[in-house]
Amino acid sequence: MTDFVLATAEPTTMLSHLALYGLAAIVEDSGLNGVRLSWTAGMTPRPVLSAPDATPETVGEIVRRHAARHDTPESWPSRQISEGEQRALMSPRISGISSSEGWRSLQDRRHHVLNRLTDARALLDLRLIAALGEPSYWSKNRKGDRLQDDGASRLEMQPRNQGSEFVGNRIRPLAAAIAARTAVAVSDGLLGRSARDEIGKDRPDSRTPTGFAAPGPTDNAVAWCALWGISQFPIAQRTNGFAITSGHLGRGTSGYFYVPVWDGRWRTARHRSIVASEQLSQFASTGLSSDSTGRVSDDDVSSGEAARQWLVKRGVTAVVRFPVHRFGSDSAPERRAMLGALLKTGRR
Structure with a gap:
């Protein structure tokens, strides 16, 4: 196995976790075999992508x-809501649509895109669009x-602000920036050898992290992978209220995000199943009030212990x-996701 670190x-920055998930999903979707996710050992763990052919040149060219x-x-x-405007068709949050005709047009155009991606077997694209919501x-x-916004x-x-939306103001410019790089420049950015924030113009208040880290210059290859990392967090729509997002606790836009850290090398499918599990959600709510998490209060200590044991058996350390x-x-x-705090499961 070759490790790409x-x-x-x-690990205390949400951007780091999302970048690993998105990178693994992109590389695996390209057809690279044996893709695994892990963390280095020691006091300062770092995310690792592993595969027999995960050389910097190969990974950089795949992402490019x-x-x-x-x-x-x-x-x-690149698809727009309608001809002659810039708003992206596949963004989950857009400025208001007032007419029934506008909604029918939006849905027809979205379904056309989804049908094309389905025919092309573009699984990762469909997974991201589904995870973003609508x-x-x-x-x-x-x-x-x-x-x-309840479906996002x-x-x-x-x-x-000023009509900004996710696909048009983040996905499109990041795609252009990474496509213009060499494979070496892409891998250097991911490996931490360099940091170029093309879309943020390297400004000290750059919003390139898109809420996954504090504002500041962020390598665009890292940001690109992090946004695709959203694809690994499925959502469940509800007829009343906000959609339920895997990896999120709380009502509406408040609350907490949570992610696992583990021993060993995981497949992407294993990671998705753990992220979406009730046991991970239950353990992540440890010590929080029901008001801050949106979960029904659970006074049964044994159920929390069962969730912890379930995670330990599957290699989750924190x-x-x-x-x-x-x-x-x-x-x-x-x-914005603030700096994270570790909740250890007790696995050694």
Whole structure:
């Protein structure tokens, strides 16, 4: 096995975890065999992608080609809600659609994209789109006002000021930036040998992390992989209220994100199953009130212990929990995953 280590990725930063998940998903989707995810041992663990052929040149070229494929006029990120406007068709949160005709057009165009991706067997693309969610035409408040954002993943934290949206303002520019790099430049960014924030122009207040880390210059290859890491967190839509997002505790846009840390090398499918498990969610809520997590209060200590034991048997050594804070104005708030805290399972 060849190890590809994201050497500057801190485990207390949500961006580091998402970058590993997205990188593994992209590399595996390319056809590379034997892809595994793990963490280095020691006091400063780092995320690791492993595969027999995971050389820097191979991984860099796979990620570059992946971005280039999404930087074409025919790709789904390039599709617009309607002709003559820039809003991306596949963004889960967009400014309001007022008419029934507008909603029918939106759904017809989205279904056309999904059908094309299904015919092409583009599993990772479909997985990301499904995990991001969609504008909610079905959710309304007591006044009958439509709550469009209720169908979106809580991991989609692109601020909505001045009409910004996730696909048009993050996926599209990042795809162009990575497609313009060499394979070596892509792998250097992922390995931590260099850091280039093309879309953020290396500004000290760059929003390239898109809520997964504090504002600041962020290598665009790391950011690209992190956004695709959302694909590994499925959501469940509800007729009333926000969609339930794997890896999130809390009501609405508040609460906490959580991810596992483990011993050994995991397949991506194993990781997805653990992330979506009730046991991980239950253990992540340890010590939190029901008001802050949105979970029903559970006074049964044995059920929490059962969840811990379940995780230990599957190699989970700890859960990292990230509080979600809001910044900026009420009309266009910016959400951000703060530094995480480790909850150890007791596995050695």
